[in-house]
Amino acid sequence: MNNLSSEELTPKPNTNNILRAVLVLVVLIAGCLAYMLFESKETSANQQEVINTKVMELAETRVKLDSITTQLEAQIEEVEKLGGDVSELQKAKVALEKDKSELTKRYATLENIKENYADKIKNYESILIAKEAELVQLRDENSSLTNENSTLKNEKNGLTRSVEEARAQNKEVSSINKILTEKVTRAAALRAESIKIIGITEKGKEFEDDKYKSKKLGKIKIAVQLNRNDLTEKGKKTVLIRILDPDGYTLFDADLGSGNFEYNGQDLAFTIRRDMTFDNENLHADFYFDRGAPYRPGKYTVEVFTEGFKIGTGGFEVK
Missing domain, CATH: 1.20.140 (Butyryl-CoA Dehydrogenase, subunit A; domain 3)
Structure with missing residues (x-):
């Protein structure tokens, strides 16, 4: 009848389905x-x-x-x-x-x-x-200081030139002035027994020190103790005070009354000018100076003049 092999009887897979799955x-x-x-x-x-x-x-x-x-x-x-x-x-x-x-x-x-x-x-x-x-x-502050220093320098230079010119002009009359000065009776001249420099703070407190601190020194009091002299004429005396800085220059401010005067045939600058009354009884006189600027460190010299004579010298030191 039908002679079919086993291979022919086994069903074969569908190739198209496998390809679809792979895709x-x-x-x-x-x-x-x-x-x-x-x-x-x-x-x-x-x-x-x-x-x-x-x-x-x-x-x-x-x-x-x-x-x-x-x-x-x-x-x-x-x-x-x-x-x-x-x-x-x-x-x-x-x-x-x-x-x-x-x-x-x-x-x-x-x-x-x-x-x-x-x-x-x-x-x-x-x-x-x-x-x-x-x-x-x-x-602004530095600009003001620069201007102030320039002004002070100009004043200093002007003062130096003024003194030099005055000295040159007065050479011819210096001998005459010397003779006239010698004629003044020295016995009648005032003399200072002592000159003390007393510091005053910005608050007005007085103090004395061997060396004053510049920032603490507001102004100074120059205390002059005079000797008694019966030959000296009583009455008002004009006193000139020179304050010399450590370099030897006179502290000078025209607004405070500084000016020039003649002494021993020389034209000198003074720092302050004050009047006092001499009665041969009250022999103490105080003079005040407010510089309005800090003092440089160093030694300062104070010279006191009246009626053409230097009546005493003092000083103070600033640190």
Whole structure:
């Protein structure tokens, strides 16, 4: 009857179905790979955007900090030249350098760099603004001192020239003045037994010291104790006082009554001029001088003149 082999009796798989399954699998794998590749690219783009933002914030913040550093250094240099206090600026500079160092080390881990450093930058800028106001005052003060020194120098030079010119003009009459001076009865001349220099503070307190501190010395009192002399004519006496600084120059201020006088044929400058009454009973007289400026350190000489005679010499020292 039908002679069929066993192979012919076994059913064969459908080749088309297998191919379809393989194609579906390949499509699924390709889709996953495409999705994974897309996600990877999107993540990389986001990371790059974050990096770019941080770099921009870092650069902008660093530029501001460097600018503040430059301004701080300029202010420190100017304040030092003008003699002001730079301690606050020096502290700010140290803190600023520390902030710049931390910014360089930690920028990669910092979130919102601009916000983190905004308050610090404002604080540094406020310090610069405050110090600039002080600088304006320092500049004005130094300008005033420069003008004052220039005026004093001109007065000193003018006084020196005046004395030299007067000396030259009086050479011809110096011998005549000497003769006239010798004719004055020296026996009738006043003489100072002692001349004391007493310091007076800005508050009016009197004190005596071997060496006066310049900042403590407001004005001075020149206490003159006279000798009794029955030959001296009683009445008003005009007293001239010369105060010589450590360099030998007379302290001179026309507004305080300083001027020139003749002594032994020479034209000399005096510091103050005062009147006193001599009655041969009250033999003490006080004279006050307010220079209105600090005294330089050194030894000062005080000379007292009246009626053409030098009646005594004293002095004081400033440290």
